[in-house]
Amino acid sequence: MARLNRDTLVSLLLLVFCGVMISASLEIEDTSYGTMQSSVWPQAVLGILTVFCLAMFGQSVLKPAVAKPESSAASGGIGRYRNAITVYILFFLFLVTMPYLGMLLGGVGFVFLALTLLGEPELKRVPLHLAIAVGMVGLMWTIFTFGLGVLLPDGELLQLN
Structure with a gap:
């Protein structure tokens, strides 16, 4: 076996x-x-x-996993946790800017930056990342606001309520 x-x-x-x-x-x-x-x-x-x-x-x-040789930069140290650290920093910035940007703009910024920083670093992918961020956060905001009746934080820049 x-x-x-x-x-x-x-x-x-x-x-x-x-x-x-x-x-x-x-x-x-x-x-x-x-x-x-x-x-x-x-x-x-x-x-x-x-x-x-x-x-x-x-x-x-x-399909059993095939062992891939790791590069020396990512095999040890803090570089191994780069993606997780990036997401934690972005989420912290999202929480800090919540009173100013609100849930809608802050969520779009968080998703866009996460996709851009963690994905393939190509300039041609930026419009796709922006479209995904606006579409998905807008959909979730709509579901919570109109479907579930939850009041999400507006922020100072965009007063929706």
Whole structure:
């Protein structure tokens, strides 16, 4: 039997986690004031997560990972965590600028900068990154504002409420 690779082990652990959480979601108390059962959304999310974990497991079994030689700059030190550190710095800047930019403009800036700094460093990708940032953050803002009735922070630059 071939040795288990890291993806197979992680996907198996995630599948066990999904099973435990689905089992626990069956114990959620049914409230009388809602139109749906209280367990609908947790079970829907867990169902989607389970499908993704099964796909990850299938891919890890069918196509085992090939070891790639790492470059000397990324193999050790702080360079190994460059992407994570970049995201933490961007999120900190997003939180600091929230009172001024608000959720909509700050979210677009965060997503755009994350895509641009973490993606391929090509100038031709910048308009695509901007379109994705505006489209996705705008969609999420619309869902939360109009669909769910959540008041998101406006900021000083853009007063929407």
